[in-house]
Amino acid sequence: MSGLPCEIVLVEDSDEDAELALRALKRQNLANGVHRLVDGAAALDFFFGDSTAPSRVPPRVVLLDLKLPKVSGLDVLRRLKSDERTRSVPVVVLTSSKEDRDLTEAYRLGANSYIVKPVEFANFAKAIETLGVYWMLVNEPPP
Amino acid sequence: MGEGEGGTSATLDRVALHSDVLGAFADATADYPRLLETIAARTAAVLGHFCALCLLSPDGLHLETVATCDPREGEGRSLAALAEEPLALAASPVLREALAAGESVLFAEPSAGELTRTLDEPLRSAARALDVGSVLVAPLRARQETYGVLLVVCRGALPPLAAEGRALADDLARHAALAIANARLLRALRLEIAERESRRIAELEVANRELESFSYSVSHDLRAPVRAIAGFALLLEEEHAKGLDAEGLRLLGVIRRSAQRMGMLTDDLLALSRTGRQAMKIEAVDMDALAREALDEARRAEPDREYDVRIAPLPPAAADRSLLEHVWRNLLANAVKYSRGRSPTVIEIGGETTDDETVYRVNDNGVGFDMRYADRLFKVFERLHTEPEFEGTGVGLALVDRIVRRHGGRVWAEGALGAGATFHFALPRAARAG
Secondary structure (H helix, E strand, C coil): CCCCCCCEEEECCCHHHHHHHHHHHHHCCCCCCEEEECCHHHHHHHHHHCCCCCCCCCCCEEEEECCCCCCCHHHHHHHHHHCCCCCCCCEEEEECCCCHHHHHHHHHHCCCEEEECCCCHHHHHHHHHHHHHHHHHHCCCCC | CCCCCCCHHHHHHHHHHHHHHHHHHHHHCCCHHHHHHHHHHHHHHHHCCEEEEEEECCCCCEEEEEEEECCCCCCHHHHHHHHHCCEEHHHCHHHHHHHHHCCCEEECCCHHHHHHHHCCCCHHHHHHHHCEEEEEEEEEEECCEEEEEEEEEEECCCCCCCHHHHHHHHHHHHHHHHHHHHHHHHHHHHHHHHHHHHHHHHHHHHHHHHHHHHHHHHHHHHHHHHHHHHHHHHHHHHHHHHHCCHHHHHHHHHHHHHHHHHHHHHHHHHHHHHHHHCCCCEEEECHHHHHHHHHHHHHHHCCCCCEEEEECCCCCEEEEHHHHHHHHHHHHHHHHHHCCCCCCEEEEEEEEECCCEEEEEEEECCCCCCHHHHHHCCCCCCCCCCCCCCCCCCCHHHHHHHHHHHCCCEEEEEECCCCCEEEEEEEECCCCCC
């Protein structure tokens, strides 16, 4: 994995949604370790692109939007969960879609959690804060 | 049957017979096979001789016997043999001759024998077994078209048809032809109508699916920008309130509330669209439990009120459980909402089974509604109260309507201004998914 060590990788194409998510994380003082990526290709590049670099500490959690340009969120998820190096990184799928198909497929591919982005900001912020706190503070990372 | 002198009463008899037969033809026009049997049967009855109705094949090369009748039953077998083989016109120059002549031709001996000889086996043997004495071949012609022939066979030693009998046979043939022409027309029209209808239904189904899919995508894609508007307006308010005066804050408040409302509308539309699309799983549903849960949920939203709740035991239903949850939730949330200000709030829930339905009802003592607008209640975005009075998107009842109708049921409501409302929904007892 390339780049600085980070704790939260946010893969989100919408600048507005990314900003709202960052602000929510900031409220829980979790914003510093966030690395934002804007599309699926950048995500694959981040995780698998620099294969000669010494292995870094994997992020504590990946927040992955499903609807991404270039490479779709589901494809990114598939890669992450099928590769030894990244399989154990928790991935939280964030999406506008409550469509059963996406839900089933995401879980089938190994998503750790699935959150539908609520329209109300307060709810959205709460959801992000809650997940941030959970994955960063409550959950035991792999050794 | 009389072939003798005419007299007034004999004439009247004939006329009566005539109109009776024509009446029978007319009655049978709508049922083509029955018409063909009727023609053969009536002709045989009137003339007292074996009759066969033979129609031209679509390619015009064969005459196919479609109906026969022997006025003396019990002789059916050999005649049926005659009936089963299409007569190739090529094989029968006499038939071709009769068809071409456009009027009836009588084959008395010896030409009847010749006719029989021109037939191929097994018809020839069958005709011999029939003991054909004479044959009247009457073409069926109507509106410039020839449909086939009526054959009237006098057997054995019986005298061939005389003038009156022939005239009668010709008459019957003419009317039979008209009846056949009409029947075919009717049949063709019906077929066309049925085809058009099924094409139209298929088109409508496609249009419907496209509309559903469109409304889904639109609502879905609207969520992100709505979230941005609501979110950033809130951030503005929270973090930059100092830079805004009272009026500025008020304007911001309007933006926030509008975004909030838009969010509710798109979410509700999405839910509505989803209920139209998801597959239904029909099972026995404990309606009693569902209704109570929904009522509790509704009351939790407005706990500081006095409630008087009366629930009669509810019969179970054959339905999709999660969809019915939506129904109860909406109806009970409405009952609670629209009876704000009433103390106590009285809500009654009941249900009963009839022969083919189970009917449930929810009644409240709230503001009710004007029955004049009852038909708008279940339409999307239609409301009978304004926002300041009662919040809502106007989608809840449309959802209830959609779900109940997918189950093959129906919804309706009664109310009076200021005197509460009762909402009913009926589900068929036999499960029907749609």
